[in-house]
Amino acid sequence: MLLIQYLNDDGERRVGILDGDAVAPLAGYASTLELARVAVRQGKGIAALAEAAAGADKASYEALASAGRVLPPLDHPDPAHCHVTGTGLTHLGSADARDAMHRKIAGDVETLSDSMKMFRLGVEGGKPAGERPGVQPEWFYKGDGDSVRASGQALEMPAFALDGGEEPEIAGLYLIGEDGQPWRLGFALGNEFSDHVTERQNYLYLAHSKLRQCGVGPALLVGELPEHVEGVSRVVRQDGTVRWQKPFVSGERNMSHSIANLEYHHFKYGLFQRPGDVHIHFFGTATLSFADEIRVEPGEIFEIEAPVFGPPLRNPLASVPSNFTTVKTL
Known part of the structure; x- marks a missing residue:
C-alpha cells in the first residue's frame, strides 16, 4: 500500500491511498501521523485502518503534484x-x-x-x-x-x-x-x-x-x-x-x-x-x-x-x- 499526504481543493490537509494516479482520501484522518497514532492506540496495522477509512471519491495524483499540493x-x-x-x-x-x-x-x-x-x-x-x-x-x-x-x-x-x-x-x-x-x-x-x-x-x-x-x-x-x-x-x-x-x-x-x-x-x-x-x-x-x-x-x-x-x-x-x-x- 502507498499513502500520500496532500492539500485538497480547500487547502485542507488529507492523507490518502495512492493507486496509480488515483488518490482515495481517508475519512477522519488529516495526516499520516494521526493515522499512525490511532494504529498504535488500537493495536492495528496502518494498512487495515487505511482500507477501512478509504472513501469512494478519488483525486488525481498528477493534478495534485502539478498544483504543488503534495506534502x-x-x-x-x-x-x-x-x-x-x-x-x-x-x-x-x-x-x-x-x-x-x-x-x-x-x-x-x-x-x-x-x-x-x-x-x-x-x-x-x-x-x-x-x-x-x-x-x-x-x-x-x-x-x-x-x-x-x-x-x-x-x-x-x-x-x-x-x-x-x-x-x-x-x-x-x-x-x-x-x-x-x-x-x-x-x-x-x-x-x-x-x-x-x-x-x-x-x-x-x-x-x-x-x-x-x-x-x-x-x-x-x-x-x-x-x-x-x-x-x-x-x-x-x-x-x-x-x-x-x-x-x-x-x-x-x-x-x-x-x-x-x-x-x-x-x-x-x-x-x-x-x-x-x-x-x-x-x-x-x-x-x-x-x-x-x-x-x-x-x-x-x-x-x-x-x-x-x-x-x-x-x-x-x-x-x-x-x-x-x-x-x-x-
Missing part, C-alpha cells in the same frame, strides 16, 4: 519533534562496484582509510545472526522537520555551500509510542541532499556537509521493504533533457547492514525514544552523480524513481543567500 508522507505539527538522521557506508552497489570494493578492503586493515575500515566492519558484522546487535554503522544528523521538502519543492543550497548534490536513498519513517516504543510506519524514497565538495576536503567535515535540506516521498510504502529494490537517479536540465542518469539498488540484499541493525543503533539512544516524536532515517546509497564529476546547477532537477514507491521524487536545486550575520552579546 511529505510524514511530518509533525511541531517540526522540532521530527528528527532527520541517516547512516552511510551501508550499500554494496552494483556487482562491479561490489567486486571492486571487496578487493579494496581485502588487504591489511591498517592500510585502509577510516571510511574503508568502517565499510569493512559493516561487511563483516552488519548482519548479525538472531536478534543480537551487529557492528555500529556510520551515523549522522541532518536536521529537524524544517529541513524536509516534499516532491516538487526546491532543495536550497546555502551561499556558504561548496556543492549541492543528490543521494538517492530509502528512508524509514517512524513514530515513537507513548511508552517510548519505536514503530515503523514504512519506507519512502529520499534525496539525502549533501555538500560532497565540503566532505571531500576532510572526512571530519561530514557533519557540516549533511546539515542540509532533504527530499522525502512522495509516497509512504506501508509494510516491509523488499529485499531488492531497483531505481534510477537522474539530473534533468531545465529544458527537460536528461543530463545524467544511473541505476541504483537498495534493500537488504544490496546492503552490508540489515535494516534491524541500523534501527537498533539509532533507537538505542534515549533521546530518540521520546514519546510522540517522529523520525525520518536515511539508510544510505552507493550511487552519486558527484562520483561521475557532475556538478548540479541551480534550476536543474533531481529525479529519483523506483517503481515499488510509485511516483518519482522530484526536487529542483536552488541557490539561496545565508541570513546569518554575527552573534551579539547580551
